[in-house]
Amino acid sequence: MSRLASAPRAVASASARASAIGLIAADWRRMRGTWILPLTVLGPLGVTLLGVILFLLRGEYMLKPFLAGEVSGWRVAIDQLGMVHIFALGLGAALIASMIVDVEHRSDIWKQLFGMPVSRAKTYVVKFAWAAVLLAVSSALMSVGYAAIMVWQDLGPLPWADLARAAWLPWVAALPLLALQLLLSTAIKNQAVPLAAGIVAPMFGMGMSRIPAWMPWRLMTEAMTSVAGGAAAGGPGEALTWYSQSQVVSASGLSILVLVTLGAAMLAHREIR
Amino acid sequence: MLRMLKVELMKMQWWLVGLLAIGGPALAVLLGVNPGAETGAEAWKLAYGYATVRYSWLFYPLLAGVFAALVCRPEHVGGGWKQLLALPVSRTTVYGAKLVTLAGILAVTNLAFGAVFVAAGMVSGLGAGVPWSVIGMSMLAGWVAVLPLAAVQLWVSSRWKSFGAALALNVCLTLPAIFAAQSHEFGPWYPWAQPLLAMSPFASDQTGSTALNVAPMTLWVVIVGGFVVSLIGGLVTFARADVRQ
Numbered sequence: 001m002s003r004l005a006s007a008p009r010a011v012a013s014a015s016a017r018a019s020a021i022g023l024i025a026a027d028w029r030r031m032r033g034t035w036i037l038p039l040t041v042l043g044p045l046g047v048t049l050l051g052v053i054l055f056l057l058r059g060e061y062m063l064k065p066f067l068a069g070e071v072s073g074w075r076v077a078i079d080q081l082g083m084v085h086i087f088a089l090g091l092g093a094a095l096i097a098s099m100i101v102d103v104e105h106r107s108d109i110w111k112q113l114f115g116m117p118v119s120r121a122k123t124y125v126v127k128f129a130w131a132a133v134l135l136a137v138s139s140a141l142m143s144v145g146y147a148a149i150m151v152w153q154d155l156g157p158l159p160w161a162d163l164a165r166a167a168w169l170p171w172v173a174a175l176p177l178l179a180l181q182l183l184l185s186t187a188i189k190n191q192a193v194p195l196a197a198g199i200v201a202p203m204f205g206m207g208m209s210r211i212p213a214w215m216p217w218r219l220m221t222e223a224m225t226s227v228a229g230g231a232a233a234g235g236p237g238e239a240l241t242w243y244s245q246s247q248v249v250s251a252s253g254l255s256i257l258v259l260v261t262l263g264a265a266m267l268a269h270r271e272i273r
Numbered sequence: 274m275l276r277m278l279k280v281e282l283m284k285m286q287w288w289l290v291g292l293l294a295i296g297g298p299a300l301a302v303l304l305g306v307n308p309g310a311e312t313g314a315e316a317w318k319l320a321y322g323y324a325t326v327r328y329s330w331l332f333y334p335l336l337a338g339v340f341a342a343l344v345c346r347p348e349h350v351g352g353g354w355k356q357l358l359a360l361p362v363s364r365t366t367v368y369g370a371k372l373v374t375l376a377g378i379l380a381v382t383n384l385a386f387g388a389v390f391v392a393a394g395m396v397s398g399l400g401a402g403v404p405w406s407v408i409g410m411s412m413l414a415g416w417v418a419v420l421p422l423a424a425v426q427l428w429v430s431s432r433w434k435s436f437g438a439a440l441a442l443n444v445c446l447t448l449p450a451i452f453a454a455q456s457h458e459f460g461p462w463y464p465w466a467q468p469l470l471a472m473s474p475f476a477s478d479q480t481g482s483t484a485l486n487v488a489p490m491t492l493w494v495v496i497v498g499g500f501v502v503s504l505i506g507g508l509v510t511f512a513r514a515d516v517r518q
Contacts, residue, residue: 034438035435035437035441043445046448046449050448050449053449057456057459084448088444091444091448095437095441098436099435099441190286190346191435191436191437192289192342192436195339195436195440196289196293196297199331199332199335200297200332203300203301203304203331204304
């Protein structure tokens, strides 16, 4: 008897699993033809190239404190690129969030998609997960870029722990901004609005901004400061709050939870015309 | 041309343009307001220097891209290009009207930046000695310097449907500006660094130039030359484009 009763439930859960995988695969197919994937690779490559040009131009000057033994090779690399790194990550989050829902907005795929038996909330969460994965790839490639610069410039043995932290901590700190941008990009059809909000982000991280440190725009600067082990990413006169690693992670986790839930609920209750 | 311009102006989403053109510069200024600091002409100049870095390195060039995409949006949505170009207007006129609209909006944005800065400076107590000529020249020079960038963005935005793709290109070209601006060899040559360089209140001290804050070579080759090249490129592309929707 109990076996009979549980059978439909088993079928239901199997189809739910299939649909989750289906959603993930569907997003991948829709993404393949767009600029998102090249951008994920080109972004970090661009920042690394910038570092290469910088060392070619002003290498002697930049290497002086390292050669004198005052700072580590790692600090030389991250001091130069840290700020551009987080700005690229922040702007990249806005771009990925916009591009990942662009197809749905432009061809009114929302209507067709939700005419099918798929969960709206799940669709939203899958999109966020995809965007987060793409940003993670970018962030990991950034660390590869740092490592490449350090090997090329002979900046001493590679600091594996620092490189790993530079890959994951700014990424975690960028996720709330990604969640916020995805919320805006999904809610508003005209992508000029969320993207305009996105290009404001670097202004907050550029120094002397007095917004609380837990807010998405500031959190990335805090993370980079923690990664660099000092005020590398700050601008002139910036008062840094010095968030620790665990503070960055918990602030980020809480913001993600709130923003993704909000976005999923909003998409679930929206009238699709 | 004038009628075409009028049509363009009618099509703009003014609430959004207004929000961006005034809200953005206001944010750039207000994030840096630092009351209780020193007063006088030097303090004004220093505060203006910080405000321009926040505003003209990333925000202003990127905003030019957003506005370029916004100017093309009515046509990208719902097959507008086909309808517009089926009318007895030349494609050059259509493109020209869009570029003039774009340049006008960018001028207003820069004026808003100057106005908000002066107002914020007065309220936060920077005192007397507003460097009007420095701020005025900076606003004009910044606007001229952003025009080639705007022309490039209009070029791609008139062809690409996706806001994201056009902005991605813009971001990739604008991020290196801060490094280019710091370099004496590359700074004068990199177009995306010019708004930042030209708007700095210390620009004329460095370049020794009184004409739009940049060296004459930069002005004519990089800014004017860049503008002409991207304008012609955009026009040719637009005139030959196969419009399907």
